Amino acid sequence: MRAITYDRFGGSDVLQLTDLPEPKVGPDSVLVRVRAASVNPVDFKVRQGYLDPIMDIQFPAVPGWDVAGVVERVGLDTPELSVGDEVYGYVRRDWLHGGTFAEYVAAPVRTLARKPASLSFEEASAVPLAGLTAFQTIERAGVAAGQTALVHAAAGGVGQFAVQILRARGVRVIGTASERNHDHLRALGAEPVTYGEGLVDRVRALAPQGVDVVLDYGSDDLVATTRAVLADGGTVASIVSADARTELGGHYVWVRPSTADLDALTALIEDGAVKVDVAQVFDLADAAAAHDLVAGGHVRGKVVVRV
Template sequence: MKAMMINAYGDSDVFEAHEIAQPTLKPGYVLVKVAATSVNTVDTMIRSMGNELPLSPELPAVLGMDFAGTVESVGEGVTTFKAGDEVYGCAGGLADLQGSLAEYMLADARLIAHKPKSLSMREAAALPLVGITAYEGLTRAGVSKDQKVLVHGGAGGVGHVAVQLAKHMGADVYTTIGREEHVALVEQLGATSINYRQETVADYVSQYTEGAGFDVVFDSVGGANMLSSFEAAALNGQVATTVSMLEIDLTQAHFKGLSIHVVFMLIPMLHDFKREEHGRILTELTNIADAGHLTAILDKPEFGLDEIGQAHDRLASGQATGKVVVSV
């Protein structure tokens, strides 16, 4: 089969096309013919940082975590899928798991679900990592009906899904954006837009919560932006973050009594820990999508497998809207 591999860590030009053997089927796994995959920030981090990250695979490696495709065959013990089923998931591209930048991949049946019928292969391939991340963060924060929820980065990969899921959960949703062309997009998804370049945190907390703060802040930007999340949160509020690899002053969080939820959705893949939870969440996302409450926003440039380096560059440019998707 054809695969895009890396033989060294580095810039986006390290990908090389190779012919390699199809994965050998084993118990509990399914062999998937990959139709599409998507690029996540963690993919670019593995490619560029390599051994600095504890989750990077040994070289040579096939990267790519998300996928949508068709089941080719099922291993012993697999009863929930059969050949011909259309599936999606996040099941490779790190540690000892071959990724999705190939014509076929082996996927643990616990990590996948039946693809939403309402979404194309490309749309479905965009959802697994960001969908699981958004769902986990919002549910851990206990989002419920009529709460005021702030999503930082609502036009991004994780953010645009978090906006839709929070809306589906009955919340009153607001989201920060940095580009005027994203106003219509996030409002179409169900959120009130806040241009963080034009409004201070104090301004929008006053305008939208009468100074009380948001019940839940979902921070898909993270890093230093967590201080803005602490400022925007209500007393005893909830903050979920997807990027918390930094030293930060927690004084404000302390005096507000905030609960902080760090979401790192790769734990089941890395440690073989409760992998069935990912399958369960993906099944729930399928139901939400097919009920008309969740879609994937795809960045406009379309890439093929041979253009994976360009796809990585597109995501790294900061100009992408939604998810960068690659057809296989």
């Protein structure tokens, strides 16, 4: 099968299109014929060796954790899925090797769910990691209807999902973003504020009593800002800084694969409460360019690789 691989840590130049054997399928896994995979910031960080201290890697490695495709073959004990099912998922294991930037991936059933019928494969591949991250931080923080949430990096890949999920739950959302993304956030139902100097004053002008929760998907000074804007009894959840837990008594969240959470996202998508923003689609052979675009940090929406 064709796959993108890398045999050492480094820049996007280590990525190459090559041929690999079709992966074996374990008892609780299925073989997915990949139709699309999306790029997340963690993908280029993994390629650079960022996770080497905590995750083993077997070279040559195939990058990518997000996938949308069709079940080609089932394992010995996979009653959840059948051949021909259209699925999507966050296919992360505890080691790095067989990722989703390939024609086939062997995926544990716990990482997959049935693809939303209303989405294309390209759109569906853009959901799992970012959507699950947003969903699980909101769940961990216990955000409830009628509350006010401050979402840092609200126009980013994770932030956009968080804004929509929160609005669907009846939560008021204040979102930090550059001014060029303010209209986009308003369209999603958020009240935008520009990040940077004066942020605390701008948030306090909108929420004089403070916010009930801070969701951090990328902030400059989480501890000081949170202490200045969080109402008494409020909480914070971050995917960026462990200070959310150690300094602020909140939550530091590392997203987990979850069929149940993907099903919850599917319901929101099918109800029209959550929409998917795909910025650009690349061919598999151009995966390095897709990595570079995401690494640049200025793309709004998800970058997808079509297989």
